[in-house]
Amino acid sequence: MSEQAPIEKQEYNITVYTENHVGLLNRIAMIFTRRKINIDSLNVSPSEIEGIHRFNIVINETEEVVSKIARQIEKQVEVLKVYYNTNEDVIWQEMALYKVPTDIIAEKAKVERLLRENGARAVVIRKDYTVFETTGHREETDNLIKVLQPFGLIEFVRSARIAIIKGSDGFNRKLREFERAEPGQDAIENEFLNSRDKVFTM
Amino acid sequence: MLTQEKQAPALPETDTMISGSQALLHALSVEGVDTIFGYPGGAIMPIYDALFDFPGNMKHVLVRHEQGGIHAGQGYARASGKVGVVFATSGPGATNLITGLADALIDSTPLVCITGQVFAHLLGTDAFQEADVIGITTPVTKWNYQVTDATEIPEVLAKAFHIARTGRPGPVLIDITKNAQLQKFAFQGYKRCDHIRSYRPKPIVRKEYIERAAELINSAQKPFVLWGQGVMLGAAEQEFREFLEKSGIPAAWTIMGAGALPSDHPLNVGMLGMHGNYGPNVMTNECDVLIAIGMRFDDRVTGRLDKYAKQAKIIHLDIDPAEIDKNVKTTVPVWGDCKETLPLLTQLVEKKQHAEWLAKFREFEQQEIDAVIREELFPTSGEMTMGEVIQQLNELTKGEAIIVSDVGQHQMVACRYAKLNHTRSNITSGGLGTMGFALPAAIGAKFGAEDRTVVAVIGDGGVQMTIQELGTIMQSGVDVKILILNNQFLGMVRQWQELFHERRYSFVDIQSPDYVQVAKGYGISGRSVNQRADLNDALKEMLEHPGSFLLEVMVTKENNVFPMVPQGCSVSEIRLK
Incomplete structure (x- = not known):
């Protein structure tokens, strides 16, 4: 109309x-x-x-x-x-959490580099798993899924958008x-x- | 039944201990409620217990089914302009209200429904007669609220009435748990609500839009007014009439708007929509300025939207901003209460007569009379038509009666041909098209307008949907004239099957009981006629009978309602046959 x-x-x-x-x-x-x-x-x-x-x-x-x-x-x-x-x-943001096995991350990828390159931070680092957090636009949080997938991403969750x-x-x-x-x-x-x-x- | 002097019982003094149920009844009485339509049950028993000896003149009408109760509430509200009040119990009592709530929402009818609910500590436990009433009724109410503590009742009821009757009116449902009905609390008085900060029932009218609308109207050669129920809801019949008479613009109505201007007013050019009059439909696509007042461009009015009034500039007066630009894009929106906007517009429009333009409507009217109306209203041979029944009714009532119609062919015939001298005289289920509406709505209408004759015009399909309300008539003694137009078919569906489904009459052949015997069983006098020679006498008997009367008229089986705008067609493609 x-x-x-x-x-x-x-x-x-x-x-x-x-x-x-x-x-x-x-x-x-x-x-x-x-x-x-x-x-x-x-x-x-x-x-x-x-x-x-x-x-x-x-x-x-x-x-x-x-x-x-x-x-x-x-x-x-x-x-x-x-x-x-x-x-x-x-101005909008979404937050995401990623849980990955600590041993694989530590062995195969350099945790420091992952954090740096993806604007992420480690929320919890335990012997068995590590939880990363990142905040940003959809592409950014999606991108880290791709990055972490080869390292055995165990859990992923993304928050609703706030604007x-x-x-x-x-x-x-x-x-x-x-x-x-x-x-x-x-x-x-x-x-x-x-x-x-x-x-x-x- | 005669109007008694209404006296509200004195409110309890501040800090008096009263129950939630008593607080509820005090609220109703301060709000001026004189009639409640209801049905008791387990979860609403404390309220009924308080009602048993509540002082004052508040009437309770015991219906036979909660759907009947809510349609009666609607009929009451539509006839009186007041808020209809309905009581029902929890679970099935509340779910039986749903059709009426949906009907009242789409037709903007002010209602306050009170439902009982299980004890608060049982909520969510699948208790006996527990249903998620707030959840179920959310999409069919203007507002709803669950009370679990008696102290909330005065404020919540005040809000409920304010919301139901202001702005674009609508149904409100208050669900009260049984513990809150029983709970005693220190009464702090009842204060009527006139302001809710998140709710703006009407805006401040912006003069510049009135000015722009007036300019358009003054420059128009072929202006055309469409009006709907908004004129009545705004109690702006007089303002509307003054606007028309000064501007000289021909005006047509939706079925919800019928009666806001008398049928025989010279500027009233008839009914819009699928089975509306020929001229108004054709001229919608001829006019240069279309002024829509308190109507919402329903698809049954507009037909195919992309071919609807494309040549015209559109002015839309409505109180609900969500209606503006919803279906038809407006040139000038006039958002506001038409009680305020119409007088402002009247001031600015030039006094005119559009004699030539008006004459065109009358030419189309003559064509319609020749092609359809004469045969429908004044047949001389063959079986009786629905139209001639309404025509003879008009002659006897002189247009003074309230006509309540159900849904289907008889509804279109009643709306097309009923003569209406007064506002709030055409009560029908417009938006939802609820079969079974008329009988209970007529009962409510009579309680809402006790000094008027109420005639329920009902088909043989619809009457069987709520026929149990004959029991309500029997017990309350209310005087309702029931006119069944029996064509032994679900006629409107049959008409469509004839026209669009190669006459495959799938399950439209409906049998009726002996209505006169059924009425007799309820102590209601009745008569059935199938001969033209008896019609006038039978209608007279019905109208003159002291008390309710059921008249069944056997009409021709396979008559079609014309004119008709077939679905998917433009209004100007309206068919006369």
Whole structure:
């Protein structure tokens, strides 16, 4: 329908500021499952404001779909605010842990070199296994899997993505407006109407 | 049944020890609840125990199935504009509400449903009649919450009513564990909720968008208004009418919007959608500015989207920002409560008459009368049609009745032809298309509008889905006129099988019981007619009968509803036959 929005799918980072409410995770997740959209990554954490939670959700979709999803999420009673951004608009990181047999690592690879070349650090070194940790973009954490695979990678796990929005000045000021019974024009500042492609605030 | 003086019992004094159940009933009474539709059971017994001798005039209507209870709540809310309240027990009681919740969500009906739940210490143990009600109802509620401690009840109920009735209204479900119902606590008063920081039911209206919309309207040669239920939900019927009468723009309605402007208003050009009127559908693809007010461009209204009003500039007034640009990309979005936005728009639009443009609608209307309507409403031979039943009903009620319809062919006929003089007079399951809706919804509608005649128009399929609610009618003594249009088929499915499946009538041949005997068993008078000569007299008997009455009219078996926009076609490809 929309002529301007890019038609190709790409990764979008959806940031959701919410109240702390049992069942809200389910309510938000259902917005995706109902549309048969896979959530690639989901992280729930505290935000810059005490008591306000921050969801980071990553999906691979067209902007048109993402913008509609964002509005459906923002419609939920306990959701304060939703933003969505492409990877270019955020600083993002994922953390990964790798467990490998210490003897093989020590014998065949130089641990020091592995750490240095992959920006990793050893979290635990025991006689039987060593756990490495690295933080970075998907390619970086993926790369270390490849590196460690020949040395008998025992376990691998990667965390959800967390992202900071480059252009955001945080949520404190907005929240104060939300708490007023009669919010100023500012809280009702309507990105949705001002720049339609950016969707959307209230 | 007569309206009594409503008096809320005095609230307990602060620090008085009361139970969670009593706190709940006090909350309902402060919120002005006069009628509860419900069904008791194990996990909600403490609430029923408190209800037994709760002071005041709060009525409880014992339904025969929780689905009937929630549809009655919907009918009540739709007829009265107030929040419908429904009680059900845990487990199966709560799961029986699901269809009604989904229906109320998609049709924006304000409800507060209270379900009992097992004791908090039993949650998650597969206790008797335990179901994950919060989990199950999450996708079909605007908001839900599980109360496990009685002290939460006043605040949670206040939030529930605020959320249900504000913004785009919808169903709210509060699940209360049995221990919380029993628990005594020091009552700290009940404060109605008017603000939740994460919830903005409506925005501040941005004048510049009103101005841009007014400019578009003023420059339009062929403007066209589509309206939906939002006009009624916003209680903006008067504002809407003033806008139309000043701008002189022809206006068509979705079935959810029917009645917000009287049927015979000169600017009312008819019904939109798959079985809507000919002119409104064709003209959607002819107009230059399309003004959508409180409607959501449902696929049954738009037909094929990529051929929908492509030539037009679109102005969309809606309170729910998620609806704007959802299906149809707008030129000017007017996000807000139409009670506020319409008067602002009316101020800025020029007073006009679009006589020539309006006349085109009337030309299409004449074509439709010649091709379809005359034959449907005034047949002189052959078996009876659904249309002539509605036509004769119109003549007797003069358009003053509330028409509650079920789902299928009779629904389309009732919506197309029922004469409606007043708002909140057409109650039907629009979005979800729930068969079995009409009988319980009509019961609720009558409780919500006691001084009006309520006629439930139901097919022979739908009536058998919730026919047990005849028991509710019997016991409550509510006065509902039940008009069964019996074509001995699941008619709408049969019509599609005829048109799109080479007449392979797969399982649409449905048998009926002797409805008059069934009604008689419930102590309800009834009559069945199959001759045109008896129709008028039978309708009169039904309407004049003191109390409920069931009238079955045998109509022609294989009639089709036309016009029709076949699925996958554009609205301008609407077929007259």
